[in-house]
Amino acid sequence: MTTGIAILGATGSIGASTLDVIERHPGRFRCVAVSARHDVEGMLAICQRHRPALAAMADPQAAATLAARLRDLQLPTEVATGAAGLLAVAEHEAADQVMAAIVGAAGLLPTLAAARRGKRVLLANKESLVMAGQLLMDAVAESGADLLPIDSEHNAIYQCLPGDYRCGAALPGVTEILLTASGGPFLETPLSRLPGMSPDDACAHPNWEMGRKISVDSATMMNKGLEVIEAAWLFNLPPDKIRVIIHPQSVVHSMVRMDDGSVLAQMGQPDMRTPIVYGMAWPERMDGGVAPLDLVTAGPLDFRSPDLERFPCLRLAQDALSAGGTAPLVLNAANEVAVQAFLDGRVGFTAIAEVIANTLDQTAVMPCPGDVDDIVALDQDIRRVAGELIGRCEGRRQHA
Numbered sequence: 001m002t003t004g005i006a007i008l009g010a011t012g013s014i015g016a017s018t019l020d021v022i023e024r025h026p027g028r029f030r031c032v033a034v035s036a037r038h039d040v041e042g043m044l045a046i047c048q049r050h051r052p053a054l055a056a057m058a059d060p061q062a063a064a065t066l067a068a069r070l071r072d073l074q075l076p077t078e079v080a081t082g083a084a085g086l087l088a089v090a091e092h093e094a095a096d097q098v099m100a101a102i103v104g105a106a107g108l109l110p111t112l113a114a115a116r117r118g119k120r121v122l123l124a125n126k127e128s129l130v131m132a133g134q135l136l137m138d139a140v141a142e143s144g145a146d147l148l149p150i151d152s153e154h155n156a157i158y159q160c161l162p163g164d165y166r167c168g169a170a171l172p173g174v175t176e177i178l179l180t181a182s183g184g185p186f187l188e189t190p191l192s193r194l195p196g197m198s199p200d201d202a203c204a205h206p207n208w209e210m211g212r213k214i215s216v217d218s219a220t221m222m223n224k225g226l227e228v229i230e231a232a233w234l235f236n237l238p239p240d241k242i243r244v245i246i247h248p249q250s251v252v253h254s255m256v257r258m259d260d261g262s263v264l265a266q267m268g269q270p271d272m273r274t275p276i277v278y279g280m281a282w283p284e285r286m287d288g289g290v291a292p293l294d295l296v297t298a299g300p301l302d303f304r305s306p307d308l309e310r311f312p313c314l315r316l317a318q319d320a321l322s323a324g325g326t327a328p329l330v331l332n333a334a335n336e337v338a339v340q341a342f343l344d345g346r347v348g349f350t351a352i353a354e355v356i357a358n359t360l361d362q363t364a365v366m367p368c369p370g371d372v373d374d375i376v377a378l379d380q381d382i383r384r385v386a387g388e389l390i391g392r393c394e395g396r397r398q399h400a
């Protein structure tokens with residue numbers, strides 16, 4: 001039987017890897033619905049190759065252009081737009097599985113909709129769990145949806161757990177999980193040079209090819225911070241059972257330490273098609289086109305503790321997890337605003353951590369709202385606070 005896949009964020013890095021896996025197994029998987037924000041050319045190429053029933057563009061102008069181009073080419077793909085368009089992709093009746101690969105908070109509503117509909121959720125969009133972990137995990141539990149972690153570390157941990165483990169359940173026998181972190185492009189950069197690092201420097205990840213937002217997150221190690229919070233929700237663990245270890249080679253994708261002293265690891269090439277095909281084929285195993293890992297040529301594997309002076313964002317995220325309530329949501333919103341300002345050349349690299357810390361300082365921690373509309377409204381409020389702080393950084397920069 002063919003499995004229908006909807007891809008939220010189809011024009012991105014995870015979207016491209018997912019489409020590559022689908023193409024390798026034409027009888028087994030079919031791309032039935034796709035979404036993007038405004039990349040019309042990318043979406044057109046996907047529609048020509050995969051003929052999905054539905055393509056949604058969040059941006060209305062991009063949707064209109066796509067619809068006209070599809071008409072000219074006499075392609076039958078229906079076009080939708082806006083928030084409703086993203087929901088239509090997430091809930092598409094022909095989709096058995098939904099790849100949640102929109103970057104950032106924009107992924108929350110469609111990911112939640114897919115979970116509520118009982119689709120298998122292939123979760124790459126870590127920000128939705130950071131913002132609304134309780135809501136998303138409750139939706140999965142209530143609908144009985146399969147939730148498969150796609151983020152490489154969480155996928156690695158999932159692979160190390162017993163075969164009948166389901167995300168959100170307790171983990172008896174596990175002492176702690178060890179999330180590996182590459183350390184990003186600035187692992188060895190002298191601290192005095194960090195303020196002058198450019199967006200292209202920050203996006204030059206040593207091991208993974210990814211979108212620009214997550215690449216900057218890797219450079220600040222906020223990516224690992226978000227992943228600590230993501231792990232707490234996926235594996236139902238308290239902060240003190242989630243440890244971060246620097247592993248510059250990105251060969252060991254994460255580990256689980258058991259109470260009997262065993263440490264289980266999942267290894268492989270740094271290629272997202274492994275976790276993607278794992279999630280799509282689960283509980284089977286299939287080929288995703290990934291080259292075999294040769295441990296003889298992979299070179300020495302190094303491990304060390306993270307330096308929190310170099311990576312203050314990691315500590316901010318760990319503290320936000322311990323604080324609980326709305327703190328992770330505030331952290332995530334401030335990070336998205338600060339990273340975008342850095343990518344736009346408006347603030348320097350080290351301002352990212354400063355803006356997040358100051359936003360957290362200005363915001364009282366409250367219990368997280370139980371209603372998704374309230375969560376989205378709060379996210380918008382925090383973005384305004386962080387935006388004002390960005391404005392002040394810009395002002396200081398201009399006067400310097």
Ligand SMILES: NC(=O)C1=CN([C@@H]2O[C@H](COP(=O)(O)OP(=O)(O)OC[C@H]3O[C@@H](n4cnc5c(N)ncnc54)[C@H](OP(=O)(O)O)[C@@H]3O)[C@@H](O)[C@H]2O)C=CC1
Pocket residue numbers: 008009010011012013014015035036037038039040042058086100101102103104106124125126127150151152208209210211212213214272
């Ligand atoms: N890349 C990777 O290897 C990994 C990524 N992840 C996570 O997966 C997610 C996607 O990452 P990645 O593929 O690298 O990101 P990319 O930037 O490469 O792609 C993002 C996708 O989301 C779409 N998008 C962006 N903003 C919006 C919006 N406001 N509304 C609707 N769609 C939007 C983009 O459309 P458009 O092209 O039109 O802008 C694009 O399709 C992130 O949450 C990331 O943390 C997790 C682990 C690994």
Ligand SMILES: CC(=O)[C@@H](O)[C@H](O)COP(=O)(O)O
Pocket residue numbers: 151152153180181182183184208217218219223224272
């Ligand atoms: C591929 C993936 O899962 C990314 O989240 C990756 O982990 C980024 O690498 P860092 O370890 O540098 O954050």
Ligand SMILES: [Mn+2]
Pocket residue numbers: 151152153227
């Ligand atoms: Mn990861």
